[in-house]
Amino acid sequence: MLRALQTVGVRRSDAALEEEAQRYWTESHQGRGSHWRSTSRFAEGELWTQIGLRHLGMLRRAARTLDAGPDLERVVEWGCGGGANAVQIAPLAREFVGVDVSVDSLEECARQVAARCDTPFRPVLVDVRDPESALRQIEGRCDVFLCVYVFELIPNPAYGERLLRIAHDTLAPGGLALVQIKYDTGSWRTRPRRLSYRFSPGNTTTYPIHTFWELAARCGFEPRYVELVPRDELDERYAYFVLVKPVAPAGPS
Numbered sequence: 001m002l003r004a005l006q007t008v009g010v011r012r013s014d015a016a017l018e019e020e021a022q023r024y025w026t027e028s029h030q031g032r033g034s035h036w037r038s039t040s041r042f043a044e045g046e047l048w049t050q051i052g053l054r055h056l057g058m059l060r061r062a063a064r065t066l067d068a069g070p071d072l073e074r075v076v077e078w079g080c081g082g083g084a085n086a087v088q089i090a091p092l093a094r095e096f097v098g099v100d101v102s103v104d105s106l107e108e109c110a111r112q113v114a115a116r117c118d119t120p121f122r123p124v125l126v127d128v129r130d131p132e133s134a135l136r137q138i139e140g141r142c143d144v145f146l147c148v149y150v151f152e153l154i155p156n157p158a159y160g161e162r163l164l165r166i167a168h169d170t171l172a173p174g175g176l177a178l179v180q181i182k183y184d185t186g187s188w189r190t191r192p193r194r195l196s197y198r199f200s201p202g203n204t205t206t207y208p209i210h211t212f213w214e215l216a217a218r219c220g221f222e223p224r225y226v227e228l229v230p231r232d233e234l235d236e237r238y239a240y241f242v243l244v245k246p247v248a249p250a251g252p253s
């Protein structure tokens with residue numbers, strides 16, 4: 001069915017997908033798809049807590065593996081949603097910057113962080129069509145850039161380059177990015193989709209693993225390693241990239 005729709009040309013332009021994504025995340029959603037602790041997916045059991053602990057564990061593993069930081073002084077999470085990661089990481093940070101396209105999710109994230117610790121939470125609201133506006137609001141360099149369960153939702157693979165360049169601009173030299181993508185295995189089913197955003201937002205953007213590695217390098221990062229999670233409790237085909245912003249600038253990008 002999907003294949004047939006793509007074949008007959010029911011494809012969206014980049015601008016249309018960006019607009020649909022903006023509408024999807026900013027309509028009243030009560031946390032739907034945004035990993036709020038109160039939603040049915042997380043209301044029972046420990047999954048919400050486990051998600052945050054898993055990503056904190058990955059940051060710690062990166063620090064050990066790289067035999068350096070990460071210094072958690074100033075952390076930015078792109079697409080912070082309902083705060084599953086923020087509540088685990090903010091207590092260790094001096095400031096936690098949450099970026100999101102949904103004002104409701106930023107408010108929920110702020111509530112969850114305040115209930116957990118005294119670390120200041122800086123909400124940064126962006127429009128899907130203008131992610132670069134975050135740079136003016138973040139003000140100052142960060143030590144860690146975290147982005148999980150978001151790249152699959154961005155309007156198209158080229159948009160990922162914009163986010164990686166923002167991550168690079170945001171980080172201090174030596175800073176660390178942990179970025180999760182959904183990977184394309186080469187089979188038709190796992191390619192990026194350009195149909196209606198609302199139909200299946202979580203399958204909109206995928207990358208072959210080597211393509212994303214090269215993209216990160218083009219954006220000025222030193223990719224260090226990738227952790228693959230072929231399936232987790234939420235979905236499948238996740239790859240976590242550990243990227244470092246070099247202390248000395250890389251060659252032309």
Ligand SMILES: C[S@@+](CC[C@H](N)C(=O)[O-])C[C@H]1O[C@@H](n2cnc3c(N)ncnc32)[C@H](O)[C@@H]1O
Pocket residue numbers: 021025033034035051078079080081082083084085099100101102105126128131147148149150153154
């Ligand atoms: C699936 S939730 C993930 C939340 C959180 N990262 C986590 O791991 O629990 C996706 C979040 O990304 C936000 N989002 C979607 N598109 C975005 C974009 N282009 N830029 C920033 N945030 C975006 C949504 O509003 C939502 O809060």
